[in-house]
Amino acid sequence: MHPLLSKLSSAEPLKDFSTAELNQAADEIRDVLCNLLETRTAHFASNLGVVELCLALHSTFDFRKDRLIWDTGHQVYPHKLVTGRYAEFSSIRTQGGLMGYPNPQESEYDLFMTGHAGCSVSTALGLRSGDDLMGEPERKSVAVIGDGALPSGIVFEALNNAGFLAKDLVVILNDNKMSICPRVGALAGYLDRLRSNPFYTGLKTEVVRALNHVPVFGDPAERLLAQMKEGVKAGVLGGMLFEELGLRYIGPIDGHDVGLMKKYLAMVKTMPGPVLLHVVTEKGHGYKPAAEDPVYFHTPPAFDANSGPAVANAGSGQPPYTSAVRDAILRAMDDNPKVTVMTAAMCQGTKMEPVRERFPDRFFDVGICESHAVAFAAGQCKAGMRPIVNIYSTFLQRSYDQIFQEVALQDLPVVFTLDRAGLTGPDGPTHHGVYDIGYMRLFPNIAVMAPAYAGEVEPMLQFALQHDHPSSLRYPKTSGFDFQHLPSPIELGRSETVREGTDGTLIVFGALLDAAMEAAQSLAGEMNLKVVNARFAKPLDRQMIVDALSDSPFCLTIEEGTLPGGFGSAVLEVANELGLDTRSLKRLGLPDLFVEHGKREDLLDQTGLSAEKIAASCREMVASELESRN
Ligand SMILES: Cc1ncc(C[n+]2csc(CCOP(=O)(O)OP(=O)(O)O)c2C)c(N)n1
Ligand SMILES: CC(=O)[C@@H](O)[C@H](O)COP(=O)(O)O
Ligand SMILES: [Mg+2]
Structure with a gap:
């Protein structure tokens, strides 16, 4: 089905691919991406847009030795497909399967686990600097950053440092005119002006040829000319902003012409100092509906396998x-x-x-x-x-x-x-x-x-x-809990008791109240639980904590957050200040480790936060209470 991709156990063979074969690989990648969307929601339009760029990069560099950082990391699917992960690709974004972002545990081609935008230029520059210090100056360093991520403050901190250090570094600006929404800000306008540059529109060749005949070295007059040449080049070709910061600016070039990009990449690979190659792509390229509506197709819901285009999520009924x-x-x-x-x-x-x-x-x-x-x-x-x-x-x-x-x-x-x-x-x-x-x-x-x-x-x-x-x-990414009761008004630092009971107290901070109520109801034959909606993690309802720890045989705090420093910790701090006995208090929340990707419900269950697991914790608390009495 994908004759080229299925044979790639690494990206190495790509460097011997002809342009026609690279284009065929591009078609195969797009086919895999479309097939994936028939099964689940995933990042789509950004990935469609970088297919040729990814192939050109991997056929020019060897990123087992050279360094490649995809900014943010949501556009890394083609990269995964050509770096030995084709066979497992269908598992992407499912628990235990491939991550939807770069993951060093999956492949030597992935250097950092990322998902937040803006750090690629810094880490690529750090790698460059580290490789120099480690005596490995031949390793090339490449950052690919989108036009949406470019305005992040940290990118300018990195460019500032890169221009100053003047180390060999390739920054590829993947300009598709889009963030998730249409890009905003003054830099967007600047990039638009660069796009209308005649170099990109094809009229520039003559000017460049003429400029290339101006000598760069020689007597002062020649040096002046050379400086003028750089000034004129930057001014005429655009990219003055980057040039002024000390980066060579090249482009914009067509990011869907794999042959052309290979030529440019081969050139920037050997250029000394930091270089920014401006590549123009189309978000959603190759799948018309995605190119026409890249906002919707950034992470569309799963396709309807029969009708093709994406369909709206069925949802659980309640609005999120x-x-x-x-x-x-x-x-x-x-x-x-x-x-x-x-x-x-x-x-x-x-x-x-x-x-x-x-x-x-x-x-x-x-x-x-x-x-x-x-x-x-x-x-x-x-x-x-x-x-x-x-x-x-x-x-x-x-x-x-x-x-x-x-x-x-x-x-x-x-x-x-x-x-x-x-x-x-x-x-x-x-x-x-x-x-x-x-x-x-x-x-x-x-x-x-x-x-x-x-x-x-x-x-x-x-x-x-x-x-x-x-x-x-x-508030979490889920449907709002449609809780029918008479709410008390919100007062600073005051909780709300939503269920009375004397056999134990569940103190919930936030949207897991639905699971806590379900747990309490499911245990109704065994124990009568009080359920408190904490409302505030700060300031805390101190009287509520006194009551829960003094009058209740056990107490569970429940939060959809990490336990260290979280809501339960805050309750423990107050209890300690008040001199309360906290032995009957247990904190339910997320463990002190990075929880992997998967369905929210499954992850909640695995971390003890589903209604069933909360009920099980209540039984354990009762059992240990009884044991301590005997
Ligand atoms: C710090 C941070 N803020 C917001 C996001 C959410 N986000 C992910 S991708 C994206 C758009 C990025 O645009 P661009 O870099 O141009 O990439 P494209 O999707 O266009 O290829 C945004 C806003 C994020 N990942 N990290
Ligand atoms: C890459 C990225 O950071 C976003 O696209 C993120 O995946 C959006 O998450 P939601 O789908 O929850 O809006
Ligand atoms: Mg973009």
């Missing part, structure tokens, strides 16, 4: 927390003209398109620049606005210091809405949002909250917007 937060934000913006929203390039994933359309002046997509988003929000807040920073839990890690300095230290009432807080499923350890409880509750002044059911989202957001200090709300 993401939609509940979006709707609550829309209403808050309707009510209060001071409310603004920041996204860092995740408008689609956070379902914020309606906010973008309805409030274009109060919605800010800053690009993949999470630290800037937070400091920017702090500035707006100081000016009197009420900004909401809406970022995935895992990506907000990039803003740790801005949360500390620009927000918490100033005690500014910025609201953080942390989407994907919990196990995100097939993306795996790079994307699980499991550290935010710890990193948010660490700083003074912040109120750290989590809605436990869909109906709690709006009052919690309203509370946050009226609170005169920083606050955060976390």
Whole structure:
């Protein structure tokens, strides 16, 4: 079915492939990608776009020795297919199978496990520098970075350092005019101008030929000419920004012409110093619907095998927390003209398109620049606005210091809405949002909250917007829990008891309340459990903790976050301060290790957080209680 790919146990044979064979390999890769989408959701359009680039790279370099870093890593599928992983490819993004990102445990061709954008130039430069220091200067270093990732602050930190160190380094800018959403920002405009460059449109050959006849060395007059030549070249050919930073800029070139790219790659491979090769590709190339709608096809739902195009997810019926937060934000913006929203390039994933359309002046997509988003929000807040920073839990890690300095230290009432807080499923350890409880509750002044059911989202957001200090709300990638009960109003540091009982207490922080309630109900014949919706990880409801530890035979804390530094740890800290006996307290949460990729439900079960496993923990607590009495 894939005669070329199926024979590749490494990328080595690619260097002997003719252009026709490389093009056939490209067709085979696209066929595999389309087949994969018949079985599951996966990163699609970005991978379709880099097929020729990947083949050209692997047929020019030997990345078992040379160094290749794919920025972010979501476009690494073609790379996996030509580096000995064709046979296992159908397992990608399933538990125990290949990761959807680079993974050094899978292959010597993968150097870093990544999933967050922006670090490729830094790590490639670090490899270059390390190889020099280790006495291996012949190893080449290549970073491939997308136009969406390019504006990340760290990329400019790396370019700044690369231009200064002047080491051999190849940076390939994969410009497809897209982030997940259409790219934004001033750099986008700059790249657009480079694209309209006659070099790319084919009119430049004459100018280049003429410039190439200007001598580079010689007397001062010649040197002046040479400098002018560089200036003219950069000015005429574009890329002045990169040239000024000390990188040679080459391009833009057609990223779907594998033969052409091989020529350019062979050239930059031997060029001294840092070089940026600007490659123009089409996101979704080779599958028309994806090229026409690359936003939808960034990570589309599984294809309908019969009708071909992707179909919408069936879903579980209840809208996801993401939609509940979006709707609550829309209403808050309707009510209060001071409310603004920041996204860092995740408008689609956070379902914020309606906010973008309805409030274009109060919605800010800053690009993949999470630290800037937070400091920017702090500035707006100081000016009197009420900004909401809406970022995935895992990506907000990039803003740790801005949360500390620009927000918490100033005690500014910025609201953080942390989407994907919990196990995100097939993306795996790079994307699980499991550290935010710890990193948010660490700083003074912040109120750290989590809605436990869909109906709690709006009052919690309203509370946050009226609170005169920083606050955060976390919620996972799942349907909102449709919990029918009479909720108590949200008060700072107050929990809510949602089920009475005297045989044990379950204290839940966030959306695992549904599992805890199910566990309590399933045990109703054996024990009568109290269930508390903690609402706040900071400040904690101290009286609730006193009651739970004094009046209840056992107590379980439950959170979809890592145990170190998490909600349960916070409860233990308070209990310790209050001099309470904590021997009957057990913390349920994620272990101190990187949880792999898989289905969220399976991962929750394996980590003891499904309703069944919570019930089993309750039985164990009762058993050990009885044992300690005997
Ligand atoms: C720090 C960080 N923020 C956000 C994301 C989410 N994200 C993944 S891919 C992507 C778009 C990247 O665009 P680009 O680099 O141009 O790659 P393309 O998909 O266009 O090939 C975004 C925003 C991320 N992975 N890391
Ligand atoms: C590569 C990347 O970081 C994103 O594409 C991420 O996979 C999106 O996750 P969701 O599918 O949960 O929005
Ligand atoms: Mg792009």
